[in-house]
Amino acid sequence: MRAAIEAARDGADVAIITKLHPMRSHSGAAQGGINAALGDEDSWETHAFDTVKGSDYLGDQDAIEVLASEAPGDIIELERMGTTFNRGKDGKIAQRPFGGAGFPRTCYVGDITGQAILHVVYEQILKLGVKVYEEYFCTSLIVDDGAVRGAVALPMVTGNLVAVQAKAVVMATGGLGRVYQPTSNAIACTGDGMAIAYRAGAPLQDMEFMQFHPTTLKDSGVLMTEGARGEGGYLLNKDGERFMAKYAPNKLELASRDVVSRAEQTEIDEGRGVDGCVLLDVRHLGEKLINERLWQIRELAIDLANADMVHEPVKVRPGAHYSMGGIKTDADGASPMPGLYAAGECANVSVHGANRLGGNSLLETIVFGRRAGAAAARYAHDTPDGKALSESVLQADQQRIQELAQPPGDGASGERPATLRREMGEMMREKVGIFRTREALEEALETVNGLKRRYDGLRLQHAGRVFNTDLIAMLELGFMLDVAHTMVAGALARQESRGAHTRRDFPDRDDDNWMKHTLAYHTPEGPRLDYAPVTVTRWQPEVRTY
Amino acid sequence: MQVKLKVRRYDPEAGDGPQNARYSTYEIDVPEHATILDSLIQVRDFEDASLALRCSCRSAICGSCSMRINGRARLACKTKTADMAKQSEEITVEPMGNMPVVKDLVADMDSFWSKVRQIRPWLQPVGPKPEREYLATNAAMMDLARTMNCIYCGACVSDCTVLEVDKSFIAPAALAKAYRFVGDPRDGMTVERLREYSQHSVSGTAHAATCASKCARRASRPWIASWSCVRPP
Numbered sequence A: 001m002r003a004a005i006e007a008a009r010d011g012a013d014v015a016i017i018t019k020l021h022p023m024r025s026h027s028g029a030a031q032g033g034i035n036a037a038l039g040d041e042d043s044w045e046t047h048a049f050d051t052v053k054g055s056d057y058l059g060d061q062d063a064i065e066v067l068a069s070e071a072p073g074d075i076i077e078l079e080r081m082g083t084t085f086n087r088g089k090d091g092k093i094a095q096r097p098f099g100g101a102g103f104p105r106t107c108y109v110g111d112i113t114g115q116a117i118l119h120v121v122y123e124q125i126l127k128l129g130v131k132v133y134e135e136y137f138c139t140s141l142i143v144d145d146g147a148v149r150g151a152v153a154l155p156m157v158t159g160n161l162v163a164v165q166a167k168a169v170v171m172a173t174g175g176l177g178r179v180y181q182p183t184s185n186a187i188a189c190t191g192d193g194m195a196i197a198y199r200a201g202a203p204l205q206d207m208e209f210m211q212f213h214p215t216t217l218k219d220s221g222v223l224m225t226e227g228a229r230g231e232g233g234y235l236l237n238k239d240g241e242r243f244m245a246k247y248a249p250n251k252l253e254l255a256s257r258d259v260v261s262r263a264e265q266t267e268i269d270e271g272r273g274v275d276g277c278v279l280l281d282v283r284h285l286g287e288k289l290i291n292e293r294l295w296q297i298r299e300l301a302i303d304l305a306n307a308d309m310v311h312e313p314v315k316v317r318p319g320a321h322y323s324m325g326g327i328k329t330d331a332d333g334a335s336p337m338p339g340l341y342a343a344g345e346c347a348n349v350s351v352h353g354a355n356r357l358g359g360n361s362l363l364e365t366i367v368f369g370r371r372a373g374a375a376a377a378r379y380a381h382d383t384p385d386g387k388a389l390s391e392s393v394l395q396a397d398q399q400r401i402q403e404l405a406q407p408p409g410d411g412a413s414g415e416r417p418a419t420l421r422r423e424m425g426e427m428m429r430e431k432v433g434i435f436r437t438r439e440a441l442e443e444a445l446e447t448v449n450g451l452k453r454r455y456d457g458l459r460l461q462h463a464g465r466v467f468n469t470d471l472i473a474m475l476e477l478g479f480m481l482d483v484a485h486t487m488v489a490g491a492l493a494r495q496e497s498r499g500a501h502t503r504r505d506f507p508d509r510d511d512d513n514w515m516k517h518t519l520a521y522h523t524p525e526g527p528r529l530d531y532a533p534v535t536v537t538r539w540q541p542e543v544r545t546y
Numbered sequence B: 001m002q003v004k005l006k007v008r009r010y011d012p013e014a015g016d017g018p019q020n021a022r023y024s025t026y027e028i029d030v031p032e033h034a035t036i037l038d039s040l041i042q043v044r045d046f047e048d049a050s051l052a053l054r055c056s057c058r059s060a061i062c063g064s065c066s067m068r069i070n071g072r073a074r075l076a077c078k079t080k081t082a083d084m085a086k087q088s089e090e091i092t093v094e095p096m097g098n099m100p101v102v103k104d105l106v107a108d109m110d111s112f113w114s115k116v117r118q119i120r121p122w123l124q125p126v127g128p129k130p131e132r133e134y135l136a137t138n139a140a141m142m143d144l145a146r147t148m149n150c151i152y153c154g155a156c157v158s159d160c161t162v163l164e165v166d167k168s169f170i171a172p173a174a175l176a177k178a179y180r181f182v183g184d185p186r187d188g189m190t191v192e193r194l195r196e197y198s199q200h201s202v203s204g205t206a207h208a209a210t211c212a213s214k215c216a217r218r219a220s221r222p223w224i225a226s227w228s229c230v231r232p233p
Helices: A002-009 A044-054 A061-081 A113-128 A192-200 A257-269 A287-293 A295-305 A360-382 A391-405 A417-431 A438-455 A469-493 B036-046 B081-087 B110-118 B138-148 B161-165 B171-182 B190-198 B210-214 B218-227
Strands: A015-017 A131-133 A136-144 A147-155 A162-165 A169-171 A210-217 A234-236 A278-281 A314-323 A326-328 A340-342 A516-521 A528-533 B002-009 B022-029 B066-069 B072-075 B090-094 B101-103
Touching: A002 A113, A002 A169, A002 A360, A044 A061, A061 A113, A061 A360, A113 A360, A113 B138, A136 A162, A136 A192, A136 A391, A136 A469, A147 A169, A147 A391, A162 A391, A169 A192, A169 A360, A192 A326, A192 A340, A192 A469, A210 A257, A210 A295, A257 A278, A257 A314, A287 A295, A295 A314, A326 A340, A340 A360, A391 A469, A417 A438, A417 A469, A417 B036, A438 A469, A469 A516, A469 A528, A469 B036, B002 B036, B022 B036, B036 B081, B036 B090, B072 B210, B081 B090, B110 B171, B138 B171, B171 B190, B171 B210
Parallel strands: A015 A131, A169 A340, B002 B090
Antiparallel strands: A136 A147, A147 A162, A210 A314, A234 A278, A278 A314, A516 A528, B002 B022, B066 B072, B066 B090
C-alpha cells in the first residue's frame, strides 16, 4: 500500500490486487515497533551499523544506509498521516529498546504498532481513491519478451480468471512462514509473490535465512512481541535462571534474535526447558505498564495459553517467523526483470542479510515500499503502451485449474493438500530449523522432491467456482513447495554458520568463502544456484558478540 | 476431544436460497487447546473441502474470521472449542448477521466497508505542517490507540439490534473509526465531522449497545459502549 500511495501521488494509474482485504494483511500482526534514529544522541549511522552487525555482515551496506538514513523522514510522515505513536513527556514520539540495537530507537503504538500503521496507510489509500481488487488471488505474472506486463488473478467470488494489464508490477506479498509448522505467520503467508516471481524468471536471494522468533506461544506459534523484553521482561529456564547471561553477557535478553533463539533451543535441548519451552516473565513490570504497552499479548496469552502474564510467566519457544530471503531487488525495489518490483518481506534488497533486527521489517515496508512505488511509476511513465493483451495469457493457468478439477484417475492419488502441507511443515521444522546438518538437509531435499511428485497427483474435491478455498489451498501449496525447495537447496550448499543459518557441521562464519549472496533461479528440475558479492561501504566484517 | 459442529451452509451454485437453511454436521476429534477456527480448518482440510470460510492471522488481529458461534458473533480464532462444547453438546456455527452471505460462513462485507468509507476516514489537519512530528500527549494518543485497536471484524455489526430495523444506521465499527478522528488533537475538522456524524448516529438511550459485549477486542469495549448508540455531545 505504501508503494501504491507513492505511485498514485506521482500520477500513475494504480490498482492493488490482494487475496485478502487490505486491512487483513499480516503487517497488522507486527507488534513491537518500527526503528528510526530520531533521538538527538542517536544517529542513522549507528542504526545502520547495528543493522549490518545484526545481518552478520551479509546485508548490502549501501541498501542499509538508505534504510537507516531515510527512516526518520518516513516515521515523521507516518505520524503526520495519523499514526498514534506513544509519546514521551515532551510530546515527541517515544522510543523503546529492542534486540540488537545500541540505542532505544523503536517507535511504537503499545504492542499494536503494525496494526496502527496498516490502518493509517489504508486510510491514505481511501483518501487517494486507489482502486483495490479485494480477494483476487494472483496466480502468475504475464511476461512478454522478458518484461513483466501484468498479472493473472482469480477473483474468489466469481472464480473466473482475469488478466490485469500493467506496465509495472510491485510485489508486496509478504512472507512464507507457512512453509513451517508451527509458525507465527498468518495462514495467508504462503510465499505466493516469491514463487510467482521465481517461476516468471526472477531470482530469489538468500532463501536459506529464516528467522526464528524467540518468543512464540507453544501450540499455536502465535507471536509474543520482542517489546516484552524491550520493556524489561526476562527469559527463564526451568530453574528460574536468566540463562541469557551465559550466551550474551552484555545484551542478555536483547541480543539479536538468532542469538536468543539458539540459546533457548540449547536450553531446551539440554533439558533445562519447561514442556519444550522457556518462560517469558514480565510480572515485575507491573499491571499498569503491561496494560499500557503490552495489552495485546496479555490478551493473547490469556486466550491462547491460559496464562495471565500479570500473574504468571508464559511458556514460549522459538518459532518460524520471518524470511530474510526474497525476490532480489536493488534499493529502488527493482528486480532484474524489467517491469517487476518488490518491497517488504517478499523482497531481498538486502538489508537484513543473515538475520533481521526487530523493528526493521515495518521500516523496510515503508522505506522500500515508497521507493519501489516511485520507481515503478517512473518506469511506467517512460514505457510506451504495448499492444493489448490477448486472451491467451490466461491459457496456462486455466488449463492448470481444469486439470486439478478432473476426477481422480490416471496418476491422481486422492490425497488432500493438507496432508502434504503438514508433512512439509514438520519436515522443515525438523530438518531446516535453528540447527542444521548436511544429513538432515539432504533428507529434506529428498522429501521436497517427493512432495512435489505427489503434488502433481492431487485433485480438487470441490469444483465449485464461488469462494473455492480448496483450489486456493492447492495453488498455495504449489507456491510453498517451490520456495521450500530454494530454502533447502540454499541451506545445503552454504557450508558455514552465519546469522540465522546454523550448521552444526560448519559452526563458524567463513567470510573468505561465504560472504556472498545465494541466488536461486527456477528450472523445471528445481532451483539452479548462483552467487553474488555483498556490498561493503564502511563496515568491515568483525567477530559478532552481544 | 470429540466434538460435534453444526455448520450453516449456503452455496449459490447449488441452488440454495437465503431462506432455506441447510446445515452440515461434522463429528471430529480435536486437541484440547483447539479453537473453533482450528476445528473448522480441520473440517475443511480433511472432512469437507467445499466448506468456505475466511481466516488468516489466528491471533485476533486481522479480523477475518467473525461468525456466529452458538448464536452470537465471535472471532473463531479466539473462541475455544472446549468452551463452546460446554455450552451445548452440538456447537452451532453460522455466518455473521446483518450482511448477505457469499458462501457458507463467508459474509459479504461491502456495506460494512462502505460505511467506514462514508465517514471520510483520514486525518484532515488544518494550518501549517510542523517541522517534525505533531506534538501530543501520551494520554491523548493512548486514548486513540484504544479505538485504533478495532480490527473491523464486523462482530458488533453482525449482532447490532439497531441495524436489524434500520439498514442505514452507520453502525458501531464506522463510528469507532469516526471517534478516532474526532478525538484526535491533530485533526482540524472536528466540528464538521460531529455535525455530519450525528446524522448517522442513534439518539437517546433506548438501545442496549449489544455491540459492546460482542467486541472481539477487550480493550475497545468500554469505548464502543459509550459511542455506538449515543449521539455525540
